[in-house]
Amino acid sequence: MITEHALITIQAGRQADFEQEFPKAKAVISQANGFIDLQLHQGIESPDTYLLLIRWQTLEDHTVGFRQSALFGEWRAIIGPFFASPPVVDHFTQL
Amino acid sequence: MITEHALITIQAGRQADFEQEFPKAKAVISQANGFIDLQLHQGIESPDTYLLLIRWQTLEDHTVGFRQSALFGEWRAIIGPFFASPPVVDHFTQL
Numbered sequence: 621m622i623t624e625h626a627l628i629t630i631q632a633g634r635q636a637d638f639e640q641e642f643p644k645a646k647a648v649i650s651q652a653n654g655f656i657d658l659q660l661h662q663g664i665e666s667p668d669t670y671l672l673l674i675r676w677q678t679l680e681d682h683t684v685g686f687r688q689s690a691l692f693g694e695w696r697a698i699i700g701p702f703f704a705s706p707p708v709v710d711h712f713t714q715l
Numbered sequence: 716m717i718t719e720h721a722l723i724t725i726q727a728g729r730q731a732d733f734e735q736e737f738p739k740a741k742a743v744i745s746q747a748n749g750f751i752d753l754q755l756h757q758g759i760e761s762p763d764t765y766l767l768l769i770r771w772q773t774l775e776d777h778t779v780g781f782r783q784s785a786l787f788g789e790w791r792a793i794i795g796p797f798f799a800s801p802p803v804v805d806h807f808t809q810l
Contacts, residue, residue: 661807
């Protein structure tokens, strides 16, 4: 199991819209092979910054399986329009 | 409840020492008022980068209570020597 760590900056004034649409995006990514679960957090110091933590069975379930699937297009079509800049994505292993 | 999000870069070649000492630091911070739990993650793309996620009852339990306590000095004395640069710390609220 690995954790995808994504920092997402949302366009000014569009936070409420992003949060309203997010459950639809979650319903899409939840169908991906290897998806375990997801947490969405909002920044306290920077409320336009969101932290997305997604646990996957393997790294490749995210970087290959999901990103090359039709689900990725659906996911990005829902939340991508709110992004102020490309998300910063890394992966971690829990110790 | 809030989550402290800290990105820590460890000096090259000192990861194993840091990981070995970390349980002692965890035993210190676990005594702080408002501490709930802690996760330590290691970067896959950047193995010298660690992600520390600490849940606190309130923001001030971390920023005031812990940081102004003697426990903070003990915590930093254990893990600080391994840091390559100051940790980057933010706080988030889970949605």
